[in-house]
Amino acid sequence: MAASMRRLLPGNCGRFIQNVLPNERLLESRYSKSHGNTFQRTLPYVQFRMTHSPNTPAPWWTKKLDTSAPEDLTSDNEAFLQDMVEEKYSVDSPLKEGPWERADWTPRSVRCGLICRKIGVIPQWLNNGKKFYTTLLQVADNHVIRYTPPEINRERRRGSRTPNFGIQVVGADSADPRLFKAEYLGLFQEAGVMPKHHLSRFFVTRDAVIQPGTQLNAMHFSVGDFVDCQARTIDHGYQGVVKKWGMKGGPASHGATKFHRKMGATGGGGNMARIWPGKKMPGHMGNEWRILKGLKIWRINTKYNVLYVHGPCVPGPHHCYVRVMDTILPLRKRKGDGPKPPFPTWFADDYKDQEIPEEIFDESLHRFTASSIEFEEEK
Amino acid sequence: MTSVGSSRALTRYAANGSHKWFSSQSCLTNTEVRKQRNKAFVAEKKRQMSLITRVEKIKVEFKGHPEDTTLIMNRGLSTPYNCAMHMEELLRNRSALALVDGRPWDMHRPLVKDCELQFLHFQEQIPYLSNMVNKAFWRSGSFLLGYIMDRAFKDQYYVEPHSWPAPDIRSGSFICDIDLKMDNWTPNEEERNCLTRIGYNMLLSTSSKVFERLEVDASVAQDMFADNRFKLEQIPDIAAKSKSQNTVTVYKLDDHIDISGGPMIANSGLVGLFAVSAVHPIDTKFGRLHRVQGLALPTQLKIRSWTWKLLLERAAKYNATRLPGEVPSSDDNISGSQTIEQPFLPPSGASRPQEATT
Amino acid sequence: MSCLTLLNGAIRNGFGKASFSTTQSLQQIIKLSRLRVVDNSALGRAAMQSGKPPRCIHVYKNTGVGTIGDKILVAIMGQKKRGYIIGCRQKQAAGVPRFDSNNMVLVDDSGTPLGTRIRVPVPSCLRGKATGDFSKVLAIASKFV
């Protein structure tokens, strides 16, 4: 038996309870200021080394989650609070003022993007029998939270590279307001929507502004559009050079001692007898913002708000949030002479009399309800 | 004295171009009144302590966590708080109220005879104990409102606390009725926040402030509250209802002194969240008063910001609990009346050694 | 990669029992890989019967790894000959046959096959590559799969 494990015979167990875990003390330590955190942390605490892409938010950011001990409530009161949450946010129209005016789309307009969840990668087939992989991105209950006009943006962010863009903050995944700190809840007052788990901002042109409180869905994009997907890559933690940079390492045998997964020389001699900046070295791998550009949307499921985006390589692990925007690639973005996108976004009210199909396919995509592919005889 | 009951018997004094409202009796500002009252309190306390000439031992039977024990303490000197210090840090920190022979007892009130002792905190499971400690907390909240209003205003305003009704937790807020001498003043949100901040400054001060209790003769009390016309009027009634027909219980927190039957919680450190939720003008037979409403929660109870906001919204609504001057119900607790929570009044400071010998 | 492991193409076809491990992962056709001649040319027959199957000495491709339809240079019976790969042991895409041996046909310098018949099935997807010289190879195929 492991030395650290203490066997507790029935005889001395009472003592164990009395001395080591007095009920009252346990209860108290759960609520007292000094020991409050002890019971919060149920998983082992792991210290990560400082990375070049730290997860820690900047100190001036709004504190988000209220991680203190839960309220000690009766079931009745719990239910009452649930009711009140529903009551407070069950307003039909969250708009405090009239709807904003809509502008016409021009090739210079930059629309807002969506926050999606990467929910899986599955294969699809084209009508010519070619197989390829698509990444399923589910639009995660998006609402527009805030708009900051370019003037203020310019003033706040001196030296900004995007001085002529407004900032549209979009929130994803509504959550129980009781999870959050008061200051974070304050961010959602303007939009009048439930607090969101995740916020992200998009730079938009002035004509593409969407009123806070508006819901965004998958129809914001249409099949055949090309999009850019941005997300944080999979976090691999601290890795050696073989995994991180694909270096060869050393041989397994042939007299190799302590040289199996190491890097070789780090630089030359002479004048340059030092390690040059940018040398590939071990360190934190992953968890960095990466953008994959120009992915085609092959298929849209309007019921579940799922976009089928080309390729298996959308950055990030499963279930991560992905920012999906209109592509900036000049050859793939919408041209002025082609069809216009829903602008500034897709409003359900505009399509009340139309029936929106549950699934929208690209023309060249094989539908699974269709019969097998048959090639015509060549003449 | 005769002019106390009449409305607005105030002196307006103009000097150096500034206008000040003063106490009708001594022409003092709130700050000066506070100072004077403190001096009287300290003097009286010193006098009472000097009456204890011999240290006598009493046996205190403690029941509960961590273990049942018997403590030998000093009669008239040792308080339940001292007993807790002997037991465990946990008890000392979290106990809001003591239970002496089954009666609620302030944590800082000296024990006078052999007794059984228990400590109460804010998560008691037995309803009547929980009710007892909750009410003490609510009462302390009202006291705290008096504390805030007493020092919140500029010197040209003279504030006279009137009283507060019996603590009613289900009404959603605790109350303090105060004569602000401003007929239609209602604070906006920022001003309410300023009032709350005064409370927090006190609550968050490095040393938590203790609720001190003192029983004084009616005449001493009248001297103490000579600058408050309402209290002067109430003191004879309160004294008459007391067991010895002539004592009034006063509490002191920091430098604020008010009449209350008590009991109060042990110290201000037990108050976690606190807010002055609203000030509503009310019309009573004493004229236009202001009903200051507040909300607080003990440190021991955790609350999420959203829930707190919800409760605060309710606490801002007008609390229609009994107005001052209305016929009090049998157990109503106008400021200073000795409540039914204390059916057996402990002897006043003057008679204490005498009783101890009998 | 050790040259020895690359000999497996030959060894697997029953040209003697090797005493060393022949477990292989990729079964690629690269330089020094042994192949099997599957046409009925006299040279090919002789090479296979003598236990000295052709050895790839060059793959006409930037990657250096040959797959079906690729042109290679082989050393066979002391000669250099060109040929086409018409079947691979390597893992193939869905619907494309994978063969138990690496098959090739020999062609002369003008691209005409040396033999007149291919003795094993040929992947039909090679018809997509049937341009120029390669169509001559497909012309002698007896069976497609």
Place this chain on the structure above:
Amino acid sequence: MARSVPPRLKFQILPKIRNLSTPEGPLGRIKQLQKLVGAIIQYERIESQWSRADEARGYVERLIQEAVQNGPNHKPTMELANYWLVDKDLVHKLFKVLVPRFQNYTRAYTSMFPLPLKMPGRVNYKAVLELKGNAYPHVVPHHHDNHHTLLNQLLSAANDEYRQQKLAEKLSALNISMAQFGDEDKATGDAYSGAEEDGKGRTAADDNEEAAGGSPDKTTTAA
């Protein structure tokens, strides 16, 4: 003989196994776990490192799950018990004591509690792992009555007020005044009637002191 498709475990597990540190490799890990599993079945409550206890917890749960599902006559289950329980008396205990105990359980068979840290700094988290339904006193006092805490009192009062208000709105929509409402409120049988009982019960129990101080709406309902 085959084992069944396992039902879902009723507690959160990590997506991957923990390689418990041991010089013996995977077999050493299994040996460590064997000891822990045996100890839990024997003593019903043990104290161990968090990671080990959490890892062993899955094995105990699965073992009991199999035993409850298949009983002692199922050969693979018996083999399994035989492998994990080195002390053969425990096999008897598993099938004779634990299986009847957990027959109708719909929740996890074990519970786990983190132990408070003795010292700050670099920590080795400890945990208490126990089988449910054991004879020891509870680790954490449950059935902890929180009805009378200040927070719950305030919330239940707010709840009552909210229900009252909703009812009044409903009634005003039907053009019935609150006064007319009187006795029929129970007969209407909507959500309000329950809430009112609740409110009354509580006022009677603990707010005896302040009957007169009740809010105006409360007096209306009393009438």
Place this chain on the structure above:
Amino acid sequence: MAASIALARQITRVNINNTKICRLSTVCTDGAFCNASLKRYSDVAPSRSDPEPDVVESHNETLSNAQAHYRYIFPEILPNPDSTRRNKVCEMLERNDMMNRRSVLEIPEFYVGSILAVTASDKYAAGNTSRFVGICIDRGGCGLRAWFILRNVIDDQGIEIMYEMYSPMIREIQMLKLEKRLDESLLYLRDAPNEYSTFDFDMAEVPHVAGDHVPINPLKVKLRSRPWLERYERQDLKGVEDLGLAQKFYDRAKQLATPWEKYDIMKQYRATVTAEDQDEVFRDIHEKQQQIEQARIVRRRRKKLQSNR
């Protein structure tokens, strides 16, 4: 109704046949317990032909027999058990696609060891279709990724083709002989003499009554002598004859064996879709599957009538 009665009958038949199966010391050859794409725990996997009372019957009363049967018919319908990648919406969308494809293309119940004929669209083949007959030597993949490999020997040349089960290129999958073999992967046929994997392209269909017990072919294969593609002595194969190796090979195999994995119940659990999740999946597809079955019956009847005329 008729279908469920047939299935119930079939299950009883399974139990009757137990003696025979025990003698063969069989293990299951389907991937129902663990997913087909993942490593299978052959000795813990349940089998339809197991002597134990049917697990599903005894523990999931709520699941009908027809639904319980699905895990044997199409194991690929179960999602990847990796909990970090599970997503209900994604699984459901993928399942819908699969069932839609199944409503168009009849994918028969088959196992590793069954003999199939696959007709696929091929731009370059004569008539734009190519037909391949062979024994299924392996299958795997979850969801739309599901695949199987057919093997045959033509002109003394071993040929294998991997097919994607849900690829629209597949025109028809014909079941020529429904049977199981003793192992759940027959990759060792690559190292067996050609006669073990030679099948006639014009092979007649061996009739199999729907819902009938799937026979197990107890054939033991005599492998060629080393070298092999894999080290079969380390694989605990049931369907091969004595390998005839030197003792050192078996010693090494014993050294590397991991017998404890048989008892590593949490490792197995993590590689499994739990019973509750499986039930959910099967309930979800039940209605659609019923429609597909009905359509198939109608189609067969029509075909029969036409051929009679």
